[in-house]
Amino acid sequence: MTTDPKALLSLGTKLLDIDEARFRQVVDLLQQIGDHPEVQHTFSLIRPRLAEVRPKRRATFKRLFCEPFEDMFQLPGGDQPAPLNKVDRGVVNALWPLVEAHIGKERLRGVAGALGDGASRAEPARAFWSMAAAAVADILEQTETGRFADDLGLRLNPDRVRTIEDIARILTIAQPVAELKAVLSPKPIQKLHKDHLDGIQAIGRQVARGRPEALKLFILLAAVRLSDPSILLGSLWDMDLGQKSSDRAALFLDLSGTVVAQIEERSRSVASAAGGTVDRMAAANLAVDLVASLEATRNAMEHSRNKDFDQRLKIIRNSVHELVRTQVLDGADAEILSAVETLAPGADTARMVQAENQARALRKCSTIADTLGLRGELKSVTQQATASLTGTARQSLADGIGDARTGYTAIRMIELIAGPAEANQVMDDILRGDRH
């Protein structure tokens, strides 16, 4: 099969739009071409869709090697938060050939059963992971003397040593991690139930007994499978992993540190994205999300009487406060009102949808306004908007000025901002002819 690199490259972006069945077919074809650099590039382009569709990929040793820590890969361009302690794909791409050479073809052939399906896979897979763990540990040891520094790009990226250390540790607990994945499926888990927590605790105990040094990574791997890692933080304090209490406090502190760093990073990315036209609903969603993480973290900290992060959490809270104030509240009422008043029948649906999102964002933020100390501001914005919209509705529905649709749209906006009860009240008042 001949492949034109340019054709493959252009294929990449097209693959994001084609239907799912064809996407699976093309992925299958690309896999058959093999380890061509352009094919790899195409795969990296379509990675977000691969993660979403999850077509059955050909089982390879490299893929099996990555299985225990695959949750820590970051998706390019995804809007999900970056995993805690993320693993760089580049490091793995550089590391794998070394590991493969270290283990040797002969020994790999011995565990070929690991690439199969079903129960017979478990035993050889375990053997493979222990070989790989030994190989990575050995490679890591040799890097201290400067070997492989160029192959792995260590001099340019000192952070890569940390990644390789993490990989080595995770591979030593590959089996418990596989069990953990089975417990925390399907990813992402929105809410931790008792069976999830019991599972994490039981497997965590095994890890704490056998490989205490890998326990933190194990907990991070559990956190990464959740929609919000701070959920685990809340439950972690009560979890008995069979450690000494000082070790438990240290582990908790470690995880808190990474979770807080992640929230910080997200709130910073918001601050840098500010300015220009913003999707106010997206800003409100993000703010609600961040406040939930913040609250869960703060509760967990209070539980453990840990004051170390107070200042950092305060800064995060302030940046979310700014986010809501500038991107949801500022000018909201004027924008909604002008969209309603200049409404022309049959025109500009996009603008109306935007105004509706604005109204919904206001309502969404009412749940977090108290926490952020924005209650007064939010109240004044919503009251102002509701009052002006009521005026517009009355003009068009009771006094007959302008189009009736403007009036109904104003009522709808009131409903989105303040809820159906308020909107029904306004509507009833107008239809009854009340002036106040």
Next chain:
Amino acid sequence: MRSLTNFAPSTFEERGAAVAFTTPVLAQTRVRKDDRDKLEVLIPNLSDGHGVYVVPWKGLPLAFPMTVHDRMLQDLIRKGDGCSPDDIRKAVLQAARCGLAGPLAVEAAEAALRDEDEQRLLINYQLIVEVLKAVGLESTDILRAGLGSEKGEHLTRSYMTKAAQSLALEPTELYARVAELATFMEPVGIATSPRPARLRRLARDLLQFRDSMTDWVNGNVSEAAPIGTFCAEVAEHTLNQVRNVVNQLDQSVAAFELLLRQWDTKRTLVRKSTTRLSWLLDGWDFIITSWAEAQTRSKHEQDMAVHELFRVLPLLPKDEEKSDHALLADGLLAANRRTVRAYVDWRSGQLDMDLVMRIEAIKGKAA
């Protein structure tokens, strides 16, 4: 899982017509008339409980907090003439157009109304062509002159007068018959139409829904799978009925001369068939769209969607399963209408046997 017929109400009118409310608990609830000709609404699975709540239409806003759009829709239906699927659809489009359900609903309602206007024009022209064909006249001249043009209209009039003569009818009578037939056939359209009308499109979508649901169920081991199978089964039964009715209608239109000559007897048949078709497909549009939307979601969300679809699934009424022959009988639906009484199974009007058994057991112990 209980059998299909165990779930089914007795008649379409007992089942009621689905109303596109936007308040979640009321979405797709059904409205019907009680024995005093007053509207009432059936609300299934309230707070996840079994059974169906029957609430008087007037009291709906008191029982549930509703959106402003729903309050308006409720008011429009109350002021309207009836509660057939067509009446409900008219009210739904009217409520959506005013903007209380958002700009996208306005767009959709306006597009639907535009489509209806176009279909009305199209069916009128197609029926005229059928009239001319039935009496052996050519319609290409009219088309060449332009449908809306003065010459075209003049040609149409003269051809129709000729057609009326050969059918031994007054021209005004012929016009009246064609106009009436067009009103009946507008949502169904005729078989040869280049653009299928609304109910034919819906039937085609229902077929796709059945296939998609069957595919989804295949190899699926989740709890929702048997429910999915049931949904596909109900779709299949409905499609069979739809095919029968559409075939009958198409045959009637194919024998066009006979249809016009025996209009007095045939018109009831055509009207019944089209009404029945709208009852058969009532409520499926929401289900088909919801399922299409769920296709892009995660596996878990699809399971939830199937449960939600099941809640509002338009079950075939028991007596409709074998009612093809009863189609000719006037007033069948009215005669079969039943009302929900206390302590009877609302779907069948039969005594609730479990309850009877319980009371019997208590009586036995008390004696």
